[in-house]
Amino acid sequence: MGYRVAVVGATGAVGREMLKILAEQEFPVKTIAALASSRSVGREISFGDAVVKVANLETFDFSGWDIALFSPGASVSARYAPIAAKAGCVVIDNTSYFRMDPDVPLVVPEVNPESLKQMKRRIIANPNCSTIQMVVALKPLHDLFVLKRVVVATYQAVSGAGKQGMDELFTQTRGSFVHDPPQVECFQKQIAFNCIPQIDRFMEDGSTKEEWKMQVETRKILDPNVQVFATCVRVPVFIGHSEAVVAEFAKPVDLKKAREALRQAPGVILFDRNEDGGYITPIDCVGENASYVSRLRIDPTVPHGLAFWCVSDNLRKGAALNAVQIAEKMKDLGLLSQ
């Protein structure tokens, strides 16, 4: 009993987390394959108590495999996800490549599980990390008060840029203690002891692609009528994205009802005490599954305004966990053949 599951991009930061979560969450795995590019072939990585040898994505035969969790680069997904899907495998892809394809559901299981049924290409897209944690927190508030507009500023961890990003922060920080000049490779400027207001490339209107993603993905997942204006910033944090979210609703906001709804919402943990340290910070959320909401307060400068601070482990709910939860939800909805 169980599924044959392939993890693509298994040696990356998200790929490793996928293997870890598949083992932890007791998703019924019959056989596991860890796939990566040819240069990683033969490396051993752990899956629960077992050890798996990395196989070559380029020559892998997906026939007979049930699920493939993809987290390589967008160009690799563009090429291999359709191959896996054609072989009969359901692909849950963590890259941005298929997200805005109208035939590909973009899914956060707590928010829009029903859209899984609209799958047409046997490909499901996993949203951007900064989008996921925000829509999980906004969903119960949207149900209550009808969301109109969100202004969000992000504080995004370097692990959003993968292991390379983490290495760059580590190396630059250590170097600063011995006066090594910082090597800038992964990010556009020094990230150690700095903030960089650019994630992904610039678009014509002056926004970055990450900011654009937060807008279009939130609309596709939550509600096409919602307006999102984002400023996305990389900060010298290893794991855990934070967001200062300022929302405007169509209906009057009741703070008590908002708190109650957030307390009961799946995937959300409300931790909000009006006192020193009474909130969640990135280092508090590492290894955890929830989208944490703190500092919930009325924004009195606009009708029906409500603001909060949202923190989540970007490698887990922001990526690997959400992908595994999509697989679980598909199983529960009878969308996976076995």
Add this chain to the structure above:
Amino acid sequence: MGYRVAVVGATGAVGREMLKILAEQEFPVKTIAALASSRSVGREISFGDAVVKVANLETFDFSGWDIALFSPGASVSARYAPIAAKAGCVVIDNTSYFRMDPDVPLVVPEVNPESLKQMKRRIIANPNCSTIQMVVALKPLHDLFVLKRVVVATYQAVSGAGKQGMDELFTQTRGSFVHDPPQVECFQKQIAFNCIPQIDRFMEDGSTKEEWKMQVETRKILDPNVQVFATCVRVPVFIGHSEAVVAEFAKPVDLKKAREALRQAPGVILFDRNEDGGYITPIDCVGENASYVSRLRIDPTVPHGLAFWCVSDNLRKGAALNAVQIAEKMKDLGLLSQ
């Protein structure tokens, strides 16, 4: 020719910067006094090429001194600023204590120099660092389009909490390389590789006092009709505050006119290229005087919306430089007796 100038809190991060700027800016100083609490008496600190011995604030006689630049704690200013003022000295106070006193002008020389003439208690207040850089950037835009509302999220450097804050980031960061458990003293949680959504204490409505300051100070300096909603966050950066500013205006916004106005505005440097790295980050602004504006773009989610990224050296324009510029402006306006 020149003024007798006392710097109070001379051993702190801002006090040292005040001495440095007084020397650099060629403000006409005839005599300098460096004052601090009794435990720092006798310490030597530099003033340009000279060395000054720290004298005791508690026993200092301000009679005959022209200007006192205060940057001790708020409680020290509360006690000693009125003593200095009564002795005939003009006090420019960097603490929060007098800022909202209706008889005390709160001044950013590029924005509201005329309010210096309303001085009644011989005390001028220097605004909060995060307010100063924002209002300098907003002023030319307000003049063009009439500002209505600002949503701002800050990325504030640890030096905003003084030398102690810088030491804590340094020590915690170094400790993380040798697995020393982080000592949390100055901030509410670990600041190394983390973001803390709390600056100053919590207020009843769920805002922090820093967030409240940005609102009430912006109104007092720029326009009482402007609404400000702030989320203030401490980040692991030594020097340089950043702000993601999203503004709404009463009149239609023209991006070209906005750029032109920012290019000509005193105290502002527009550095904004729609390309990788085409913006200013905290480490770029250290030791500089301007409020830097980057990533200027239309916010299409609201009528007449305009957003930008604003960075400035919080110890200079955010504190010491602005205080010295106030003194210079008073001199130019003939408000300093000599």
